[in-house]
Amino acid sequence: EPPRTGRLALYLLGLQATCPPLSPHRSLVTWLKYYLEEDWTGSRQQGHPITSYYQYGLGVLALCVHRKRVREEVVRRLLTAQHRGKLGHGGNTVDTEAVVALAFTCLERRRLVGTELAAKLRVATHEASRNMAEAQGPDGIIGNIYSTPWALQVFLATGECQTEPAFGQAMAALQENLGAFGTAATMAQVLPVLHGRSYLDIASMHCGEEPDTLTPLDMEPLAEVLGNKTVQLVVECPLPWCYELRLYDRLVPVPAAASLLDVLQAAAALEPRDFRFHTQDTPQGPFLTEVLGLQARQEKRNYWQILTAPNTPLQMGIADYRPQDGETLILRLSEW
Ligand code: B12
Known part of the structure; x- marks a missing residue:
């Protein structure tokens, strides 16, 4: 069975976002650290984690959001992969590069790595944002409509949203195409962006102030198409x-x-x-x-x-x- 890096990471991010009572999930964090190491054993044979760099990046991001240190070696693996242009597979380069850049930004901001490594992470994140701005099409979309929220999360997390012209154009493209986000999985990636937030903000959420806003909407049934x-x-x-x-x-x-x-x-x-x-x-x-x-x-x-x-x-x-x-x-x- 492959390591459960990504699912565990998403679960931990989700848990934190729902304002749990104090640190109930210590053993999950330990498991995630274990899976990150397991996942890496794939790289010795195939040159990539057993799951994917996307899941590996999610794992580092989730640990960081929980203010947990990871071995510097774990972070350096991602840096090397980014330098060697190994983060892309198929059409999913933007998604993966953005997840990794968010993880880097988190580690640097929360000072969970030494100063020398932090400087390298800053450079790498900047490079990733540049790549994303360059990947923007004339319609404002970065990669495709489903990777655009991830790219926007990077601009928001790094503060580049203030200066980067690609940000406003991508945001406008998103607003025009909100109908494309119909599944829970795609909504989970776009919702924070519509509120000007990234997954990094999960780390500094003020719990206890959440009004109970989760009320189900009455969905209109789809118009019947005959023929x-x-x-x-x-x-x-x-x-x-x-x-x-x-x-x-x-x-x-x-x-x-x-x-x-x-x-x-x-x-x-x-x-x-x-x-x-x-x-x-x-x-x-x-x-x-x-x-x-x-x-x-x-x-x-x-x-x-x-x-x-x-x-x-x-x-x-x-x-x-x-x-x-x-x-x-x-x-x-x-x-x-
Ligand atoms: C890695 C990845 C893949 C890998 C997954 C293999 C693997 N072992 O990792 C591969 C290359 C196989 C893949 C395939 C496809 N993918 Co894909 N994939 C991703 C990516 C980058 C990360 C997914 C992930 O690891 N999530 C974290 C883990 C923990 O969550 P998970 O739910 O367990 O993830 C698993 C499933 O989601 C499944 N999966 C991956 N992609 C898709 C797409 C669909 C439609 C479904 C049902 C399942 C699925 O594989 C994941 C790993 O096991 C996301 C990016 C994103 N923004 O989410 C796109 C993404 C989910 N994929 C997408 C698409 C469109 C596809 C394809 C339909 C592309 C195609 N034209 O063939 C196919 C699926 C076809 C099929 N057989 O049903 C879109 C979905 C958009 C949407 N409307 O929902 C995304 C968002 C990319 C994008 N920006 O467009 N994908």
């Missing part, structure tokens, strides 16, 4: 050990409001029954793990990437994406 649509479903395996590139290609008729998950379910019910798939529940929704009996292997860093033809990766998961009539969707076994 049908047809989606072309393609499965590809470009990896060397696959006997063929294109493993499946078929038109799938579905109701007009169907999500990609509905399309996969409809394909599985078509005769002959030659399409099957599996998903795993995650806080982001169902994650596609297996198609046509081929399982994406975490330890080999493969995953089922989802794309719209000819070659654009989707920015949403299978349950959230609603294909258009006539669209071609590709499930491609890829490496990250």
Whole structure:
């Protein structure tokens, strides 16, 4: 079983944010320190933590927010990875670089590292902010709409929000696209930003003053879309050990409001029954793990990437994406 660095880190951040009674989670902190070390054993063999630099960065950030020191070696590992440009994988560079930059800012601000290392962290954070400003598109988005909140958290945490022109443009882009944040996982990353805060502020929250503002909203039901649509479903395996590139290609008729998950379910019910798939529940929704009996292997860093033809990766998961009539969707076994 892989180390639980990221989930534990998110849990600890969440706990702290809900104003718990005094230090109830000492053993969780000890576990997180243990998992960070476990996670790193992956790097000796593969050159990256067993989970990912994103989770490793979250781990350091959560410990820092809990005012816990980590060995300087643990921090230096992240610094080296950043210098060597190893934080990026696939389209997720901005998310990972931002999480790591937040962890660096926290360690430096809370003086949890020596002065020499603190100076290096300051330089590295500045470099990360520069990269993010450079990654900004003409629409103000940094990376994609879901990584933009992370980039904004860095500008807020470092105080660069006062001077960095990219900040205002990204904030405006966010306001225009708030409808994209429909799941708890994406909301958790954007909400602090809308209040001018970053995850670092969890460390200095004034507890006891929280009014009970968590009242459920009455959601309006989605307008019913009538009619049908047809989606072309393609499965590809470009990896060397696959006997063929294109493993499946078929038109799938579905109701007009169907999500990609509905399309996969409809394909599985078509005769002959030659399409099957599996998903795993995650806080982001169902994650596609297996198609046509081929399982994406975490330890080999493969995953089922989802794309719209000819070659654009989707920015949403299978349950959230609603294909258009006539669209071609590709499930491609890829490496990250
Ligand atoms: C690392 C990562 C991946 C890795 C995960 C593998 C791994 N072992 O680490 C890989 C490369 C496989 C991946 C794949 C995808 N990802 Co991704 N991923 C991330 C990233 C950078 C960190 C996730 C993480 O570790 N969280 C911390 C851990 C502790 O939380 P967790 O809930 O346990 O995380 C697990 C699941 O969330 C799952 N997962 C990762 N991505 C996604 C995406 C979806 C839609 C689902 C349901 C699950 C899922 O893998 C995580 C690790 O086990 C986030 C960035 C972010 N801002 O959140 C994007 C992010 C979550 N991914 C995203 C997307 C769009 C995808 C893909 C749909 C891309 C594609 N077109 O194929 C696919 C998923 C397709 C599928 N098979 O269902 C978006 C989701 C946006 C949204 N609307 O919800 C994010 C926010 C990136 C972004 N800025 O766009 N991802």
